[in-house]
Amino acid sequence: MSTTLNPSTAPLAPEADAPAGIDPRGPQFAASLTAVVLIAVLLLPPTAALALTAVQAALFALGAARGVQRTPHAWLFKTLVRPRLSAPTELEAPEPPRFAQAVGLGFTVVALVAYAAGGVVVAQTAIGFALVAALLNAVFRFCLGCEMYLLFRRATS
Numbered sequence: 001m002s003t004t005l006n007p008s009t010a011p012l013a014p015e016a017d018a019p020a021g022i023d024p025r026g027p028q029f030a031a032s033l034t035a036v037v038l039i040a041v042l043l044l045p046p047t048a049a050l051a052l053t054a055v056q057a058a059l060f061a062l063g064a065a066r067g068v069q070r071t072p073h074a075w076l077f078k079t080l081v082r083p084r085l086s087a088p089t090e091l092e093a094p095e096p097p098r099f100a101q102a103v104g105l106g107f108t109v110v111a112l113v114a115y116a117a118g119g120v121v122v123a124q125t126a127i128g129f130a131l132v133a134a135l136l137n138a139v140f141r142f143c144l145g146c147e148m149y150l151l152f153r154r155a156t157s
Contacts, residue, residue: 021091022069024141027100029081030073031137034059034104038131041111042124050115053127057108063101067094099152100137100145104130 037056041049063071107130114123133144 020069020094022094022097023077023082023088024090024092025085025088026074026077026082027068027092027097027143028137028141029077030063030068030071031134031143033073033076035131035134035138038127038134041127042131046115046120046123049123049127050112053108053111053115053123057105057112060101060105060108064098064105068097068101069094096146096149097143099149100133100143103145103148104133107133 034056037052041052041056044052059071059073063073068074107126111123111126111130114120114126136142136144
């Protein structure tokens, strides 16, 4: 199962029965911003890290619930970055990045609970795992959560 769609045949606007393809550079841009936030979380004292982790968890929750194309990161990409780029050569199915947002949410929820309970090392470890995934996407355009989604789909179909 491929996560890419042919841009000449993929719908650009959502239809009732088929999700639109998304520019794969958008989630990569979002992963870059996420990586910056997660690095800041690791550098901050626990109380501030808890607050910033809550913000990142909310962003992951939004991406998991509504799709990555309906997040503040996507708005920034569409408004500031996308107009300066050429058209994408391919579009990506939105489901794998949405699943990746849910995985990120899982790690940040673990971190939130750990920070709240005083388990700073556990919290920082969870943030570290999320940071590795964000950096893989940001730097190499390798979405670990997307690959997990595809493996799960293959295993269950």
